[in-house]
Amino acid sequence: MAPSSAADIGGLIVKIAESGVSVLALARASEEALARASQEAMADVAGSTDVSVGAAIAPQTRVLEFAEPVTQAQAEQAAAQLQSRADVVWAEPDVPVRIASTTPVIPSDPLFAQQWDMWDADRPVGGYSVKAPLIWGTTTGSPDVVVAVIDTGIQEHPDLDAQVLPGYDFIRDIDRANDGDARDSDPADPGDWISASDKLKPAFSECRVLPSSWHGTHVAGTIAATQGNAEGISGVAPGVRILPVRALGKCGGYLSDVIAAMRWAAGDSISGVPANPTPAQVINLSLGTASPDAPCSRAQQEAISFVRSRGTVVVAAAGNDASPVSVQSPADCADVISVTATSRTGALAYYANYGQREGDITLAAPGGDARLDTRILSTFNSGLEGPEQPGYALAQGTSEAAPHVSAAAALLYTLGVTDPSAVERRLIAAVQPFPDDVANACTATRCGAGILDLSRLTVDEPVVTPPQSVKDIAVSWRYGAAAAIAVLRWPAPSGDAATKYRWRVARAGGEYGDWTLTQPRLARIPGLRLNRAYRVQIQAGNTAGWSAPTTVRLRP
Structure with a gap:
């Protein structure tokens, strides 16, 4: 014990x-x-x-x-x-x-031995896998817990069919949808291949010629592939249910469709769309903005804040550009659990986005590394264009890392932890330290709290305190004819890491307006009238709460 x-x-x-x-x-x-x-x-x-x-x-x-x-x-x-x-x-x-879980529960699925990300049998105590067999003696998840996979849709598969709920297709563009219509109640993935003839069309001219990715099917398998059915692999949380919500098609999709999909997945009403009878407790976003410099937008942040208010956790992949995550949304949005990818050795994967400040990345999970011949095995389809035979395939990316964390969140919901902030705190505590004797080693700044380790997952409350107040705020101005924009920047506060910030503004002598969330250590405050006095309050926050506000006086 x-x-x-x-x-x-x-x-x-x-x-x-x-x-x-x-x-x-x-x-x-x-x-x-x-x-x-x-x-x-x-x-x-x-x-x-x-x-x-x-x-x-x-x-x-x-x-x-x-x-x-x-x-x-x-x-x-x-x-x-x-x-x-x-x-x-x-x-x-x-x-x-x-009871200390020291004996792994190894399932009978015939391909499980190839799932080093679940349990690395070639290394002591599971190596830098998520060590899923050490939690399976406690829980494999509940069918009452739902993980929404907002992605390309999911194809029929014998390792997934029992886990998948009725979902919805939110793609409005018929060409991208590739299924003959726009929004509909069928979230099946028809394939997202781009052919040479597709590339001649204006909508797809910037896309590469590629076969179908079956991306959503691969992500779903990591989360909840059926365990012990003498078929293929096991998911991290094989007892939970998958809600397929299609928002990506040929050459990706649009932010507006992703936002609608997120809201619907959490139980919001979307005009013209039937109500969701099985709202998700967890949303997996193995996706990101196509632009290399597209930080979290207000529309995204409002959607994420709404989802969080409904008791739903949002997990997002950090991205695969080997660049700072601060320019990749939705992983850089506030109240998102952002996940980067590690290799089998526990190093930061060569392609993975990383943090520049502590709190940019929440935690890491296995994403694979093709250069080391250690990618992530999951459910797939053999079709190069449209669907053919269900099967299994290897892939790498932060898209593969994020579903490990989404599944871990689902296990916490199963165990009775249902507040999103409480779930996030426990995920941050359920990590093993990064190795420091490898090339491209992770640090807390680059990769977050550690590598997900399900042997450390517990319902017990970790000790976390709010960050200290923001200090040393620098102000710059952008002037117009009658108004100005104030740009405020500040360094990371001391204490436990800040993962989000917010600001609000008031005219001198007036009441403060609503808080505006912002993830980077920067606030852009528009519409300040010239020669008028204002007060701005800024707070730093994390899963434990908010710091005391810092007040700045402005006069453009």
Whole structure:
């Protein structure tokens, strides 16, 4: 058994000093004094709590039981006070313990041995895989938990068919949809190939000639491919359900379709679209803006904030341009769990986008590395254009990393953690450290908290505090005829890493407006009238909450 990281402590273990009397007499004589001293100690550190003397567990050693649990810090303070007494040898918190999952549950799926991203049998304790077999003894997910895969759609597959719910196709452009119509209730992937003749069309002139990617099918398999069916592979969370929501077609898609798909997936009403009977708890976005310099837009941020308000977690791939994630949306939006990719050695994958500031990337997960012949195996289709035979294929990318994290989030929902911020905090805590003896090594700035490690996944609340207040704000101006834009920049605050920022503005003497979320350490505040005074408040935030606001006075 191993110590739990739970904060709730139910009592103390106390050893009483020897005094030349029998253990029984000692226990009786000491019980009243010990209980009284414990109550005094707990009143000092936790207000007031009832304490009773429980069972003897060893010679001269008793359990003091609290009527209500206290935090570990409070219990340690009370133990220190008791230990200062002459009749107490030592005192310590009676911490919870849990079974330590040390034996992996290896499924019978015939291709599982090739899934190094789930469990790397060639390296000690699973290497830099997500170590899924070490959580499967606890849970494989619940069919009541839904992960929306907003992607190219999903093709029929014997390893997926039992997991897939009815979804929707949100592509409005008929040519991109490639299925003969625009929006409809069929999210099946008809193929997204680009032929030489397609490339002659204006809509596809910037696209490369490629076979169909079956991208959504590959992503879905990593999340929830059926386990133990004598077929192919296993997903990270084979017990959950997949909601296929199609927003990408030939040569990608449009942000407007992705936004509509996100809102619908979380249970919002979209005009002309039937209601979603199975809203998702998790949304996987293995996609990104086509422009290399397209940070999170207001439309995206509003959609993500809405989704989060509905209790849904958004997981996004960091992108595959080997560049800073701060210019890749939606991974750079606030309230998104952004995921970069690692190789089998635990290094940052050569193609993966990375962070320039701590908090840019939330965490890393296996994405594969073709140069090392270690890509990610998942469900696929053999068709070069339209669908043919279901099968399996290897792929690499942050698109392959993100679904590991989406599946982990679904496992947390299964275990009863249903607040998005609480889910994010536990994912950040469920990581193994990056190796530092590899080329292209990760750091917390480049790759986030660590590499997803499901053996460390727990419902216990990790200790996280809000970041400290923003300081050293620099202001620059862009002037128009009657108004100006203020551009505010600031360095990362100290304390636990900030993952988001927000600002609001008020005229001098007036009330503040609504908060505006912004992910980078930058605020653009338009529409400031010349020769008028304004106040701007800025806060840094993370999953634990917001810092105290910092106020800046402006006069354009």
